[in-house]
Amino acid sequence: MATLKDVAKLACVDVSTVSRALNNTSYVHPETKARILAAVKELSYQPNVLAQGLRQGKRHTIGVVVPRLHLTVFAEITQGIERAARKLGYAILICTTEEDAKAERECLNRLRNGFVDGIIIAGTGANNRLVRDIHSSGIAVAQVVRRQERDISSVVADYEACGYDAAKFLASKGCREIGLINGPMHIAPYRGRYDGYRKAMAELGLPEISTTSLEACNSFEYGYQCANQLLDENPELDAIMAAVDVQGLGAMRAMKERGVQVPEQVRLVSLTGHAVGSMLETSMTSLEVPAYEMGEKVTRMIVEEIESPSDRKPSPQHLVFPAALVEREST
C-alpha cells in the first residue's frame, strides 16, 4: 500500500503539500497539484483511514447494537442505518446481543475505545448506566426502537398507539374477548403496547386477557405457545394481538393446528409489521412500522450529533413514528 510519503517523493514535494492538495485544505499551485494527482494515480494511493482517524480524533464509523437480525424488525432497521451511513461517509460496526446483558456490556465496552464516533442502540435495558457513561464521555449515542433514557436522542414507533389502535379496530369488528401476546414489560415497546391495549380495553369496558411463556419472546414458539394458552383458557376468545410478526406466525400456526378459522372465529393482528404480513398464505393485518426510514433517520440524527462542535451539541431529540394499520385477510 502506497503512503503519503511515497506520493510526496514521486511528486517531489513535501507530504504536507500532498495532504493539502488532496483535502483541498488550502490553495496549492495548479501545476504542483497536477503532479501530485498524477503520482496518486500512478501509485493508486488511498489514504489510511486509521491514521486519519488517530490524527483527527474521528473514525467515521458508527456502532450498532441490536438484539438480533434474522426475522426481526432490526434487520430492516439495520439496512436503513447502513444505507444512510454510507451516504454520509460512515461505516457501521454491528453487534448482536441476543438480549444478553453481558454480551451487550462487552460490545459497548469495546465500541467505546476508539472504535466508533457514535453508537446506535436498541438495548436490553440492563446496561443503561453504562450507556449514559459512554454518552457523557463524549461519544454520540442514539436509541432506536427501545427508548430507555430521556437524555439520549431516540427514534421509535408509537407503540402505545399500536396497541390502542389495534384493540379499537378489533372491537369495531365486533370482537369482545381480545387476547394479547406481548413481551417483558421492562422493555419500552412491550410496555407501550400493553399500555395502549389496556387503555382501549378500559374504554371499551372489555376484560384484559393475556398470557406469557418461558420461550424467548421474540419468537415463533412464544407466539405459538401463548396462542394455545389463550385459546385453552378463553374458549370464547375472538381476537389475538401479537406484539411482533413472528409471534403472529406462531399464533396463526397454532390456530391452524386447532382447526380455528382465521378470521371467522378468531381475528389476528400483528403490532409490529415489517413486510412479512403480506407474504403469507392468510395475509396478516398489521401495524406497519417504517423500519427502513427509522434506521435512516436515527443515523442522520447521530451524525449530526457527531459532527457538531462539542461546545454546542444538539439537545436530545425524541422522534416518534406513527405506524399504519394495514388491513389484510386475518381480520
Added chain:
Amino acid sequence: MATLKDVAKLACVDVSTVSRALNNTSYVHPETKARILAAVKELSYQPNVLAQGLRQGKRHTIGVVVPRLHLTVFAEITQGIERAARKLGYAILICTTEEDAKAERECLNRLRNGFVDGIIIAGTGANNRLVRDIHSSGIAVAQVVRRQERDISSVVADYEACGYDAAKFLASKGCREIGLINGPMHIAPYRGRYDGYRKAMAELGLPEISTTSLEACNSFEYGYQCANQLLDENPELDAIMAAVDVQGLGAMRAMKERGVQVPEQVRLVSLTGHAVGSMLETSMTSLEVPAYEMGEKVTRMIVEEIESPSDRKPSPQHLVFPAALVEREST
C-alpha cells in the same frame, strides 16, 4: 479518555513499561505492575484501538459484504459471523449492496484502506477483479454462499445437490411436471441449483420447466409472478421448486389465490431453507442450509488467514456444507 501517558505519570513509570505490563510482553517487577494496575483502574484507562491498530498494522475488524439482510439467508449468516468474530476478538463492519455493482465497489474500496484486516463477501460477481486485487494486496478475503474465485477461500452450501435432491424427492412422490423458480445464472448458487435440477430431470427423463420475471429475484414478488406463469403455461404442473424461502412464500400465496391445493395438486419445496419454512400455516418442505454454522466457519477461516504470518499464508480452502431435506406439509 485517559491515555497511556496519564497512566504512566500516575504510576511514576515510563509509558513503555505500562505497555509491557498491560500486554504481558515482558517481565515487569510485581510491585511496579501493581502500581500500574492501580493507576489503570483509577483512571479507568482503556487502550485506544486506533492507535494500537496503526502501530501494529492490525485492526481486529472484519468487513462483511452481503446483498441484504432482511428475510434472506444472509441475516442468519451475518449473525453467525458476528458471534464467531466476537469470540475471536474481532468486530465486524457491514455493507449491504442490494446487488448493485457500484455500491459494492464503493464498499470494497473503503474497506481496503485500513478499515479491516479481512473481508467476507457474498458478491454480485461484478467486481471479481477488484476482489482479487484486494486479496493479492495482502488483505485476507473469504467468500461465503457465492463462490466466484478459485484462489480465494470459500464456504458454501451444496447448491447442486439441493437442486438434484429436491427434484428426485419430488419425482419419488410421483411428480412429473416439476417447475423451477430460480435466479440469474451468473450467480453461482443459482447456477448450481439449476445444474442439479437439470441433471435430475435428465436422469428421470422429465422435461425442464422454468420461467423468469423482471422482479428482483430474491423476493416474494418474484416467486409470486413466476409461480403464476408456471401455472399458466403448464396446466399439468404438479410441483414447484423455489430457489429461496421468500420465493416459496410467493409461490404459496399465488397458489392459494388460484385455489390450487398444496400439496394435493402441486407440491412445493424451497431450496434454501433458513428457519422460515417451519413457521408457516402450511409448513414448507425445504433444504435447510446451516447458515449460522457457515457464518461461524467462514469467520474462523478468515481469522486464520489474517493471523498467519505473511510468508506462509494457508492455501485457499473450499468448504461445502450439505443441506438437509426437511419434509413438511407442502409436499
Added chain:
DNA sequence: CTGAAAGCGCTTACAG
C-alpha cells in the same frame, strides 16, 4: 527490570 527513542501514516499550526 526499565527508560529513551523511533516510528506507524496522517494533519495542521507555524514560518517563510
Added chain:
DNA sequence: CTGAAAGCGCTTACAG
C-alpha cells in the same frame, strides 16, 4: 504557495 516540525496514542527494538 510550500516546507519543516510536532503530535495523535500506541508498541518495540535498543540500551543499560
